[in-house]
Amino acid sequence: MAHYDTLSLTVDDDRIAQLTLDRPEALNALNSAMMAEFAAALVEATQSGARALILTGKGRAFAAGADIAEMRDRTFGSMSDANHLALWERLADLPIPTIGAINGFALGGGCEIAMMCDILIAGESASFGLPEITLGIIPGIGGTQRLTRIVGKAQAMDLILTGRRIDADEARRLGLISRVVVDGEVVEQAQVIARQIAGSSARAVRAAKECVLRADQSSLSEGLLFERRWFHSLFAFDDQTEGMTAFLEKRPARFADA
Numbered sequence: 001m002a003h004y005d006t007l008s009l010t011v012d013d014d015r016i017a018q019l020t021l022d023r024p025e026a027l028n029a030l031n032s033a034m035m036a037e038f039a040a041a042l043v044e045a046t047q048s049g050a051r052a053l054i055l056t057g058k059g060r061a062f063a064a065g066a067d068i069a070e071m072r073d074r075t076f077g078s079m080s081d082a083n084h085l086a087l088w089e090r091l092a093d094l095p096i097p098t099i100g101a102i103n104g105f106a107l108g109g110g111c112e113i114a115m116m117c118d119i120l121i122a123g124e125s126a127s128f129g130l131p132e133i134t135l136g137i138i139p140g141i142g143g144t145q146r147l148t149r150i151v152g153k154a155q156a157m158d159l160i161l162t163g164r165r166i167d168a169d170e171a172r173r174l175g176l177i178s179r180v181v182v183d184g185e186v187v188e189q190a191q192v193i194a195r196q197i198a199g200s201s202a203r204a205v206r207a208a209k210e211c212v213l214r215a216d217q218s219s220l221s222e223g224l225l226f227e228r229r230w231f232h233s234l235f236a237f238d239d240q241t242e243g244m245t246a247f248l249e250k251r252p253a254r255f256a257d258a
């Protein structure tokens with residue numbers, strides 16, 4: 001793995017990649033250096049053959065948002081010419097499942113990146129929020145769009161216009177995250193989920209991810225057709241025969257790429 005200054009990337013023997021944001025002294029505030037390294041690390045993780053990626057933060061935050069010190073003196077020109085923040089969006093395009101393991105604060109851009117993950121689990125004392133409004137700006141890494149799709153207009157307006165923070169339980173009630181776990185066990189629990197995914201058929205996992213994501217972006221009829229076509233196509237591969245034979249022979253399936 002390459003050396004990074006603002007994050008670390010590991011890929012273990014089970015082909016689980018773990019990307020850890022690593023600027024704990026600034027609560028993992030997202031600066032330009034981290035954004036460039038993040039994009040490079042995603043490429044490296046994918047090329048390593050990883051079957052799932054865990055995203056977490058070092059210390060008492062997942063990430064407390066974009067780096068305010070770096071951002072304060074930026075201008076419209078420097079932001080728009082560089083299409084600033086666009087690189088973070090690469091996370092949403094990753095072909096493998098992504099699991100956000102949220103420890104502590106996930107605020108502003110931190111919350112926005114978290115919402116790009118496919119599966120999101122958080123420690124009991126994690127807190128989420130989009131406080132950009134208090135800084136005279138709005139979310140810029142997809143926060144208004146993703147939050148509205150996840151929680152609906154009224155809740156999204158409430159959270160975005162007030163900038164208030166919510167705890168892990170409220171985030172789960174609203175649908176932002178799927179599981180709340182004991183603080184300190186977030187990464188461990190994410191690894192359990194990642195291993196389960198890595199032990200499944202890689203093609204079926206990819207098909208499932210593409211179908212779920214399609215649900216957000218297409219009409220129901222298009223989505224149903226997309227799902228059915230993917231379903232049919234999985235019968236072209238050995239994993240389907242192996243999965244079903246293993247069930248009938250009462251043994252665990254041994255998928256080719258697991």
Ligand SMILES: CC(C)=CC(=O)SCCNC(=O)CCNC(=O)[C@H](O)C(C)(C)COP(=O)(O)OP(=O)(O)OC[C@H]1O[C@@H](n2cnc3c(N)ncnc32)[C@H](O)[C@@H]1OP(=O)(O)O
Nearest residue numbers: 025026027029064065066067068069107108109131139140
């Ligand atoms: C993506 C887009 C479009 C926008 C954004 O994300 S804007 C940023 C949105 N985020 C925020 O507004 C949160 C800012 N941070 C806080 O409100 C607080 O730090 C806290 C509530 C998360 C934690 O407060 P606490 O008192 O526990 O800790 P601090 O002393 O405030 O922080 C420790 C250390 O980290 C620095 N820090 C924290 N957040 C950021 C940030 N977003 N950018 C830059 N630096 C940040 C903080 O200044 C402090 O550093 P020093 O010890 O050097 O003062």
